[in-house]
Amino acid sequence: MKKTPKQDQMYMQPAPQIIVSVRDKNGRNNAQTVGFAGNANYHPDMLMISIIPEHLTYDILRETGCFVVNLPMENFKKELYYIGSHSGRDVDKFAALDLKWENGSVVDAPLLTDCPVNIECRVVMSIKPEPGHNEIFFGKVEKVHVDEEYLDEQGHILWENMDLFSSLGSMKKYRDVAPE
Numbered sequence: 001m002k003k004t005p006k007q008d009q010m011y012m013q014p015a016p017q018i019i020v021s022v023r024d025k026n027g028r029n030n031a032q033t034v035g036f037a038g039n040a041n042y043h044p045d046m047l048m049i050s051i052i053p054e055h056l057t058y059d060i061l062r063e064t065g066c067f068v069v070n071l072p073m074e075n076f077k078k079e080l081y082y083i084g085s086h087s088g089r090d091v092d093k094f095a096a097l098d099l100k101w102e103n104g105s106v107v108d109a110p111l112l113t114d115c116p117v118n119i120e121c122r123v124v125m126s127i128k129p130e131p132g133h134n135e136i137f138f139g140k141v142e143k144v145h146v147d148e149e150y151l152d153e154q155g156h157i158l159w160e161n162m163d164l165f166s167s168l169g170s171m172k173k174y175r176d177v178a179p180e
């Protein structure tokens with residue numbers, strides 16, 4: 001099979017497409033879509049999210065050290081796109097989308113309750129690779145919330161039953177929902 005050299009932005013596929021939610025010191029909620037993210041450590045469990053410093057979410061993360069990773073399903077793609085294309089500096093995304101949310105039980109950040117999984121995290125460290133623009137935040141998993149319908153009788157998470165939003169073919173999906 002002949003291979004052709006190619007460049008892209010996201011090389012590891014499938015890549016997660018998540019929504020990170022935060023709350024500033026004045027109690028204002030914000031969220032942004034994040035594609036550069038992953039599992040980072042086991043025992044203690046940690047996640048990593050890579051954030052562009054110009055974003056409002058970045059400022060809040062630096063200020064509070066708290067965030068929630070929300071795993072959206074396909075039925076949330078319009079919200080995912082909106083949250084990933086509008087800044088909280090310009091618009092209250094929670095109000096604009098009438099997002100349903102609850103307070104985190106451990107960290108001071110909102111859980112997006114339309115997402116079947118919400119992972120409360122506390123930042124333990126961050127690094128800014130050189131050369132590079134993003135800052136990578138490592139968050140210790142403090143609490144994981146899963147909709148009961150996605151748990152079996154032993155309490156195992158039924159990932160295969162969730163129609164999680166996938167990065168595969170995502171650009172086409174974004175074109176489907178993006179404003180002209």
Ligand SMILES: Cc1cc2nc3c(=O)[nH]c(=O)nc-3n(C[C@H](O)[C@H](O)[C@H](O)COP(=O)(O)O)c2cc1C
Binds near residue numbers: 031058083084
């Ligand atoms: C599919 C998708 C993936 C994205 N991935 C990232 C990411 O990994 N890191 C990042 O900082 N921004 C990412 N963004 C862009 C932010 O979500 C977007 O700029 C957002 O408006 C920032 O909001 P804020 O200023 O309220 O924090 C992504 C956007 C989309 C649509």
